[in-house]
Amino acid sequence: MDKKTIVLGVIGSDCHAVGNKIxxxxxxxxxxxxxxxxxxxxxxxxxxxxxxxxxxxxxxxSLYGHGEIDCRGLREKCEEAGLRDILLYVGGNIxxxxxxxxxxxxxxxQMGFDRVYPPSTSTDTAINDLKEDLYKQSYNxxx
Amino acid sequence: xxxxxxxxxxSTFTKLTLVDTENEKIIATxxxxxxxxxxxxxxxxxxxxxxxQKTNNYNIVKRLACSSAAGGLKIIAIGLVPELTAEAAKxxxxxxxxxxxxxxxxxxxxxxxxxxxQLNADMILLAGGTDGGDTKCIIHNAHxxxxxxxxxxxxxxxxxxxxxxIKNLFNEKLEYYITENVMPKLNQIxxxxxxxxxxxxxxxxxxxxxxxxxxEKFISGILMPTPAAxxxxxxxxxxxxxxxxxxxxxxxxxxxxxxxxxxxxxDGFPSQPGVVLNGLEEPYSKRTxxxxxxxxxxxxxxxxxxxKKIIKKYLKNYNxxxxxxxxxxxxxxxxxxxxKLDIDFDEAMAKIxxxxxxxxxxxxxxxxxxxxxxxxxxxxxxxxxxxYIIGTGGVIVNSENPKSxxxxxxxxxxxxxxLKPKNPSYLLDKNYILSAMGLIAxxxxxxxxxxxxxxxxxx
Ligand code: B12
Numbered sequence: 001m002d003k004k005t006i007v008l009g010v011i012g013s014d015c016h017a018v019g020n021k022i023x024x025x026x027x028x029x030x031x032x033x034x035x036x037x038x039x040x041x042x043x044x045x046x047x048x049x050x051x052x053x054x055x056x057x058x059x060x061x062s063l064y065g066h067g068e069i070d071c072r073g074l075r076e077k078c079e080e081a082g083l084r085d086i087l088l089y090v091g092g093n094i095x096x097x098x099x100x101x102x103x104x105x106x107x108x109x110q111m112g113f114d115r116v117y118p119p120s121t122s123t124d125t126a127i128n129d130l131k132e133d134l135y136k137q138s139y140n141x142x143x
Numbered sequence: 144x145x146x147x148x149x150x151x152x153x154s155t156f157t158k159l160t161l162v163d164t165e166n167e168k169i170i171a172t173x174x175x176x177x178x179x180x181x182x183x184x185x186x187x188x189x190x191x192x193x194x195x196q197k198t199n200n201y202n203i204v205k206r207l208a209c210s211s212a213a214g215g216l217k218i219i220a221i222g223l224v225p226e227l228t229a230e231a232a233k234x235x236x237x238x239x240x241x242x243x244x245x246x247x248x249x250x251x252x253x254x255x256x257x258x259x260x261q262l263n264a265d266m267i268l269l270a271g272g273t274d275g276g277d278t279k280c281i282i283h284n285a286h287x288x289x290x291x292x293x294x295x296x297x298x299x300x301x302x303x304x305x306x307x308x309i310k311n312l313f314n315e316k317l318e319y320y321i322t323e324n325v326m327p328k329l330n331q332i333x334x335x336x337x338x339x340x341x342x343x344x345x346x347x348x349x350x351x352x353x354x355x356x357x358x359e360k361f362i363s364g365i366l367m368p369t370p371a372a373x374x375x376x377x378x379x380x381x382x383x384x385x386x387x388x389x390x391x392x393x394x395x396x397x398x399x400x401x402x403x404x405x406x407x408x409x410d411g412f413p414s415q416p417g418v419v420l421n422g423l424e425e426p427y428s429k430r431t432x433x434x435x436x437x438x439x440x441x442x443x444x445x446x447x448x449x450x451k452k453i454i455k456k457y458l459k460n461y462n463x464x465x466x467x468x469x470x471x472x473x474x475x476x477x478x479x480x481x482x483k484l485d486i487d488f489d490e491a492m493a494k495i496x497x498x499x500x501x502x503x504x505x506x507x508x509x510x511x512x513x514x515x516x517x518x519x520x521x522x523x524x525x526x527x528x529x530x531y532i533i534g535t536g537g538v539i540v541n542s543e544n545p546k547s548x549x550x551x552x553x554x555x556x557x558x559x560x561x562l563k564p565k566n567p568s569y570l571l572d573k574n575y576i577l578s579a580m581g582l583i584a585x586x587x588x589x590x591x592x593x594x595x596x597x598x599x600x601x602x
Binding site: 003005013015033035037038039040041045048049051052053054055076 | 224227
């Protein structure tokens with residue numbers, strides 16, 4: 001049971017299903033225990049899933065452009081639910097159209113996400129980051 | 144002739160069904176008041192005497208019974224997240240024919256433990272965490288239970304990683320049973336092992352604890368709680384056996400004095416394209432119990448559960464004080480309606496029971512608006528294309544127009560998000576034999592299917 005658990009899903013009213021299936025596959029291959037809650041998932045489903053499965057990471061996808069509204073308050077709800085140390089990742093096409101990436105990045109970091117990815121990020125990047133963050137976390141190092 | 148005698152020790156009546164094993168025919172049915180206060184066998188013997196006045200040319204080769212007497216099987220369900228393991232535990236217990244008197248979630252506190260001690264349950268079902276998931280909550284709760292004064296059996300159906308620790312905690316202090324996790328993976332429900340475990344404990348322990356062991360001198364055994372027998376009959380009629388074809392997807396609506404039960408046997412996947420299924424998986428055989436919807440003991444709570452619109456819908460031609468009529472039935476639970484006005488009122492009440500219980504049983508569809516148009520997300524079971532609804536329970540069985548009562552279960556534009564049946568055929572448990580057939584199914588499945596197909600009639 002040493003596998004790290006990731007709750008994976010596509011947040012809000014977003015039904016883009018293909019990327020979610022690919023991420024599930026790739027992360028499982030990389031040795032993670034993936035709990036995939038699929039598309040059209042409200043914040044509460046991510047949190048409930050993380051509680052029952054004692055997850056280490058919540059990985060949120062948002063493809064349809066409303067990511068910012070859908071993700072707001074997720075960190076606070078995690079804190080409220082007792083998920084104090086959980087890592088929050090987000091990626092996909094998280095905002096509408098072409099906005100200045102560094103602004104978008106900053107806004108999501110401020111919302112409490114640990115990692116924020118621009119469109120067409122390779123899954124390897126995310127896997128490397130996961131390994132690094134989880135390693136640091138298990139030794140209580142600052143991320 | 145050789146016969147099976149099937150007995151249902153109900154909360155009010157002890158019902159007997161005598162079945163000719165060779166011709167697979169019902170020879171006679173009879174009932175008498177249940178006498179659980181004094182000696183439960185008295186009511187049984189009384190009913191048997193009445194039965195023998197009708198026929199005595201038979202040789203009983205098997206006596207089987209189910210029971211909901213002495214309050215039925217009362218279970219407390221405990222889980223972690225309310226919508227996940229706590230809900231899964233509740234569904235599993237309902238499927239085992241239990242009355243779930245209360246459901247708890249997250250870490251229990253001492254007040255809740257005190258409350259559980261007062262609730263006078265027959266059994267506790269303890270869940271929490273997926274396999275490999277959370278361990279803290281179920282261990283915390285097991286710890287509090289082990290320190291409490293609880294003496295009832297505990298069924299443990301949580302995270303498998305906690306089993307050793309829980310065994311150490313409960314050790315010789317408590318009577319406990321470990322079974323498979325009721326939610327081994329997120330949103331995946333595993334009710335069968337829990338149902339089986341509960342049934343075994345019911346046979347071996349609960350019956351004795353309720354002072355019903357002396358029936359075993361007369362009867363081969365009380366096999367299960369009555370609602371579990373009804374669910375068994377519904378399952379076998381739907382699915383069939385290798386030799387006898389079942390009739391396919393179906394639902395049973397059972398209106399009683401205190402509760403309305405709905406059983407549905409189908410996967411309930413979306414019937415329309417473009418619908419995404421969300422949330423906790425549903426058991427294939429699903430039972431819901433509405434403790435506030437009933438004809439007598441729950442008449443007042445039924446009134447409280449009804450809004451103006453639904454009262455108007457079913458009681459529009461009624462001139463007396465509607466509230467008084469509900470109160471009258473609630474205060475006199477053995478009230479028998481005889482004149483037409485009273486019967487009509489009972490049937491209107493039954494329609495409200497059917498309507499509301501179906502609302503709560505079926506899944507819901509949510510429309511999600513996007514720039515591209517609508518997408519749909521479904522939670523729970525879709526019953527829109529359900530082919531059969533079976534009615535049972537006194538008010539339906541004795542009605543001159545049972546179909547009109549069952550029609551209250553239909554899909555309606557009043558709330559199009561509820562996935563209720565659109566165009567089912569209606570069947571009637573005319574001879575009131577569903578529980579008896581559930582018992583026969585335990586010893587001869589083929590015979591149970593054949594008899595159900597013969598005695599559950601189209602209306
Ligand atoms: C197919 C598609 C659809 C299909 C989806 C079918 C389905 N059920 O899956 C349909 C037609 C239904 C659809 C609808 C809509 N779509 Co569309 N769709 C696409 C399209 C063409 C491909 C998406 C896809 O499957 N890609 C392939 C997968 C493998 O890639 P991916 O989803 O991006 O996921 C990868 C990465 O993003 C990344 N990733 C994803 N999440 C995360 C998370 C983390 C933490 C990390 C590290 C990485 C990561 O890894 C994944 C695997 O490699 C894209 C355009 C495009 N080429 O991307 C538009 C696109 C996503 N859609 C878009 C839009 C606007 C919509 C609609 C709102 C309306 C419309 N214009 O059609 C609706 C929304 C419906 C809804 N409620 O969700 C926009 C989004 C714009 C934005 N964000 O600013 C896009 C980008 C098209 C565009 N350029 O306008 N769409």
